[in-house]
Amino acid sequence: MKKILNLKRSLAVISLLLVTMSCDIDEVNREVQDTNLVYTSVVGYEGLINYAYNSLYYFYGKLDGIGAQELGTDLWWSESYLAPYTQYGSELTTTQGQNRVFWDGFYAAVNYSNLAIYYADKVTDYTEDQKKAKVAEAHFIRGWSYLQIVEQYGGVVLRTLPSSIDSEKENFPIRSSEEKIYELILSDLEFAAENLPVSQGTERGRASKKAALGMLAKAYLQRTRLGDEVTYATKALAVAKDLIDNQVAYGCALYTSDPTTSGYAKLWDGLNNKMNTEFLFLESIDPVLETLANPEGSNRGRTRQYYEMDLRHVGEDWGTTQSEDQWYGRANSRGLKPTKYLLTEIFTPEKDPADTRFENTFFTEYYNSRRSGSSFQNWTLTANVINKYVKDPALVGHVIKGTLGTYTEGQVHYGGKTNFYGFVRASQHSNMVDNDNDGWLDGLSIFTPNYAMTASEKYSLPFLIVTPDEMFEPNGKWVTATSLGGLGAYYKDCHPSLNKFSSIHWIFNNQRWMGDVPILRLGDVYLLAAEAVLRSGGSQTTAAEYINTLRKRAAITSRENEMIIAPGEVTLDFILAERARELAGEQVRWEDLKRFGKLNNAYLNVTNPDITGFVDGKHIIRPIPQTFLDAIGNADEFGTNGY
Known part of the structure; x- marks a missing residue:
């Protein structure tokens, strides 16, 4: 190619x-x-x-x-x-x-x-x-x-x-x-x-008509923040509607759900990455070792490492390793953490929501990835670790099963060339069992859900559990090293990690990922259309139709009805939240907040109270x-x- x-x-x-x-x-x-x-x-x-x-x-x-x-x-x-x-x-x-x-x-x-x-x-x-x-x-x-x-x-x-x-x-x-x-x-x-042209053939990454239509709809809508809202929203709606109504002609489509897998999960499935029907415009990455025809060669896809929890310090106490487990990514920067607002208000903080977008946006389970030679290594909990994290003393001597294996299942070969697939070491590929019948896999080391768990569960289960109660102070700020009697020193580096750009099919090593990166997606256009309807004076019913199409594809078919919202629920604030559920981590949030008039101190104090230095009128630009x-x-x- x-x-x-x-x-x-x-x-x-x-x-x-x-x-x-x-x-x-x-x-x-x-x-x-x-x-x-x-x-x-x-x-x-x-x-x-x-x-x-x-x-x-x-x-x-x-x-x-x-x-x-x-x-x-x-x-x-x-x-x-x-x-x-x-x-x-x-x-x-x-x-x-x-x-x-x-x-x-x-x-x-x-x-x-x-x-x-x-x-x-x-x-x-x-x-x-x-x-x-x-x-x-x-x-x-x-x-x-x-x-x-x-x-x-x-x-x-x-x-x-x-x-x-x-x-x-x-x-x-x-x-x-x-x-x-x-x-x-x-x-x-x-x-x-x-x-x-409608198509650029095999040249992935070149702009085609669907990219231009999608970007034009976005630009028209972004222009509304400067005035003439109805005029530009009407134009945005016409372009977005053209793209949505003529997906076959323009060569794009939403992934659809089935009884076991949501369309949103399919969107991020690595097997769909290189010919993704929802990607309207993308950064095209060549993963073939013989060519690696990208600027900087293999130094691509570093997004995942910036959003990673601390698998280097806290994680190693519990058997995870950033060096051996190439799937999660290298947390060498103790990087970017989700806000409480994102984890518990944007996403529903419950164990099994119908909406699969949280589980397809974040890693929350981290497994023992210790290695001994070419195989996994079990990890035994010591008194030092149990005391350090104030866990049940009865857990001393408990063995967390090693789960590190070489990835082989579902390999994809690209461009007819020999490449790196089959050489990815990743947890969750050995010993994925529950032999003690406690309802949890025996190789689980750390769990960072966005929902609450009981004090008894967090104390007695044989892995570290960090929920929003441990991540955040009551005022919504992130905990610090002095919080929770000193346990905040560990909890402040534990959180769900962005996984949209970590499909195991395209792992190069624990930093680099060779999948294509979407710059504009069809799902975004559905939300632009719904927003344009409201800004142009259209009906909430019409806006709800666009949103419900998107929301239903975020659930498996048996739970689609749980995702449907009534027209009366569709407001601009709801759409802004829906954009976070759909697009978190996809490099659109700054312009979203500007368009919605939310890039101000009052809004950020509520949704991200750790931000204390924002000055209205100054920080709206760089x-x-x-x-x-x-x-x-x-x-x-x-x-x-x-x-």
Whole structure:
């Protein structure tokens, strides 16, 4: 399969063309003429388009996108990791690292898109239809990039020409209003929706018509926060409805439930990852060892390690290991933790809910993954561990069965190539038994449910149990090292871990995951449609139909009726909560809160009370990076966004 997002390959193509052509070019204006020759050739032009896609690889499934797009919201907290984003403290400045990368990366995507748009009419070997389809990709990427920029930074620089062509505005830029930036975003995405092909064939990761329609609906709806709500919501609904009503024609579909598996579970099943019918736009990852045609090669899919509970310190007391168990991920950063609001209000805190989205969003069970040679190792509980965690002394000497095995079941082979499957060491692949008949598997080491359990259960069961009662103070804040008589020192690092990007089929090692990462999903579009109905003055009944379709596919067929909500329950607040249930961890929450008018101190005090530094009117946008300010001639005039 042709790889479209291989930066190394694009670099090689453009560099080779420049070298081979420069010998025949007059010395005058050689650099400009070399560039013209490269970009006006089909090979060079397509390499340029590929460059424009490149930013995806550094923001989705990677830290620099997660910080800006998901953190500092109602869903996640960290006491130290990515603290500038989670806490709005003094470290959130014009010099903060991830913030600078975000700015630079998306403006790089804009510049490559501008180059492609500028040179489109100069490429002679395309038919008119081919040219429109190709340049539509550049318009899509530019619109998508500016949507991220304006939602993070507000009204900043609006560039529609390549930096090499418009150097004066590069050196002395002017601010554009958010409204003006949205004019370009919507124009770009409208052009893309009209001119992109329905399918890009085998080239996963390229934008097609369904991606443009979905992103256009999102952009129209996001624009409502600046005014003219009914107008833009009506447009968003029309586009979303077109996509939903014509899924077969556009090549997409929701997964449907059956008696044993929900459609939501199928959505995240690794066997469905590489040809996923719900992914409208995605970061395409090549998992084949012989090629690994991705920027940074195998260094992909790091999302899961950032959201992992502490399997290195607390976990090792109970038999888990982050080094041996490649499935859970490496918790080397004691990272991002769900809020009480997410665990107990967004999701229903009960043992067996009809809604399967919690269990398909989080790991809550952690098993003994000790290894002895090539096999598992049992783990015996000592008096030191029992006393440390104040468990029943009768548990001293209890054996937690080893469950580590080599993953072999359900392997997938990709691209007809030999790859790494069959070499994944993971817990839950040996000794998954309940020989003592206590209702729990004998290899369970740690359990972090989102529902309450009795004090007796937590005391006497032979594994560590950490429920919301141990995770959170009564005021909803995360426990600290001094909480609960000192037990908070252990409990503060124990929590459910995000598992959407941990399907065992695509594990590379305990940090890296080689599955495709969705940037826009069909499930999101259903929720956009429901929201657009309400914002455009439509009926709650119509909005409920969109939501109930999505909610029913989150349950097995025998429990679908438990998921149906009445029209009267459908409000904008309900939809915002539903978006968290459906999309938690998928890098959309920041823009959701902005659109719903919830990115303010009053709302965050209730839903994420650990956030104490949020300043209304300031923190609704991020600081403009110092590197940009230092590079322009009018930094004082331009401003820093108040930082």
